[in-house]
Amino acid sequence: MDENAGGPHRHLSRRSLIATGALAAGALGASAPTIGTAFGGSPARAATGVTKKITIYAEQLPGNLYGYGLAPGQATVPGPILEMYEGDTLEITLVNTTSQRLSIHPHGVDYSTESDGSPFNASFNNPGETRTYVWRSHEMVAAAGRRYMPGSAGYWHYHDHAMGTDHGTGGVAKGLYGALIVRRRGDILPSKQFTAVFHDMMINNKMAPATPMFEANLGERVEWIAIGHGNLFHTFHLHAHRWADNRTGMLEGPSDPSLVIDNKDLNPGSSFGFQVLAGEGVGPGAWMYHCHVQTHSDGGMAGIFLVRNADGSMPPGAEEAIHRFQGHTHTHGS
Numbered sequence: 024m025d026e027n028a029g030g031p032h033r034h035l036s037r038r039s040l041i042a043t044g045a046l047a048a049g050a051l052g053a054s055a056p057t058i059g060t061a062f063g064g065s066p067a068r069a070a071t072g073v074t075k076k077i078t079i080y081a082e083q084l085p086g087n088l089y090g091y092g093l094a095p096g097q098a099t100v101p102g103p104i105l106e107m108y109e110g111d112t113l114e115i116t117l118v119n120t121t122s123q124r125l126s127i128h129p130h131g132v133d134y135s136t137e138s139d140g141s142p143f144n145a146s147f148n149n150p151g152e153t154r155t156y157v158w159r160s161h162e163m164v165a166a167a168g169r170r171y172m173p174g175s176a177g178y179w180h181y182h183d184h185a186m187g188t189d190h191g192t193g194g195v196a197k198g199l200y201g202a203l204i205v206r207r208r209g210d211i212l213p214s215k216q217f218t219a220v221f222h223d224m225m226i227n228n229k230m231a232p233a234t235p236m237f238e239a240n241l242g243e244r245v246e247w248i249a250i251g252h253g254n255l256f257h258t259f260h261l262h263a264h265r266w267a268d269n270r271t272g273m274l275e276g277p278s279d280p281s282l283v284i285d286n287k288d289l290n291p292g293s294s295f296g297f298q299v300l301a302g303e304g305v306g307p308g309a310w311m312y313h314c315h316v317q318t319h320s321d322g323g324m325a326g327i328f329l330v331r332n333a334d335g336s337m338p339p340g341a342e343e344a345i346h347r348f349q350g351h352t353h354t355h356g357s
Contacts, residue, residue, distance in 0.1 A: 087197065088198040112159045116154075125199060126184050143189060215243060232350075267282070
């Protein structure tokens with residue numbers, strides 16, 4: 024299964040991601056394309072103050088969906104994962120190929136009113152229009168009184184703010200959203216990334232058993248970006264794995280007071296992310312992720328995190344578990 028709607032992903036070398044690339048994850052659960060950061064499970068290193076220029080195409084997709092893509096015909100739901108380091112700037116040229124008014128609006132970064140992406144500030148793309156949006160970021164700085172002003176680092180997101188209503192309600196409902204990561208230099212980089220967007224009773228605009236199946240091999244460093252949209256309260260739960268409830272999901276030392284959790288609220292407009300080692304302490308298998316509001320999981324807000332053996336082979340019992348999930352009756356609309 025693939026959580027993305029739209030065209031195929033382009034496979035480039037990890038090194039090429041630093042400039043203009045896109046990476047697709049495993050065959051059974053391809054993640055949204057990524058641009059801006061190299062991968063590999065090592066600390067992030069980058070020059071300060073880099074401006075990355077990218078072009079994003081907003082396109083209509085089958086099923087009355089819309090998506091963002093890094094090239095014509097490559098729009099997906101969710102859109103590509105956009106990344107930058109604190110101190111960097113993203114200059115995004117948004118090409119609206121649709122017959123609808125739309126935009127791109129970020130969370131967590133710095134921008135002028137011209138790049139707000141909202142009709143309130145006359146910042147949007149009319150049908151067929153091309154417009155440039157500039158997103159900036161900054162590092163933590165010392166302030167008076169032994170305090171610090173926070174930097175931009177975090178797991179954020181972006182979305183339409185103009186289709187349907189002046190708040191982009193129609194665009195968000197139809198798939199115009201994606202993950203935005205601002206890293207701090209020295210952060211550990213993952214091998215794979217997964218974006219899970221909980222919107223009303225759907226995950227990435229799908230319901231079980233058609234929800235995305237994400238895939239990794241045992242021991243691989245996996246980064247999850249969880250995003251909330253719509254009108255409902257949700258929680259995000261990942262079976263058999265846990266993370267620290269802080270910016271990165273990892274403890275910074277034995278005295279780090281961050282709680283270690285495996286379930287977290289995920290409500291409209293919120294986002295968080297974390298990294299785990301696939302199958303750490305529990306082994307390979309078909310592990311579930313889902314909303315822990317019971318009527319929501321019963322109604323189809325659930326998917327599979329498939330952890331294969333380290334050599335990529337299917338672990339015992341996993342295929343059977345996947346078939347049981349696909350045959351399970353979900354009470355849609357409950």
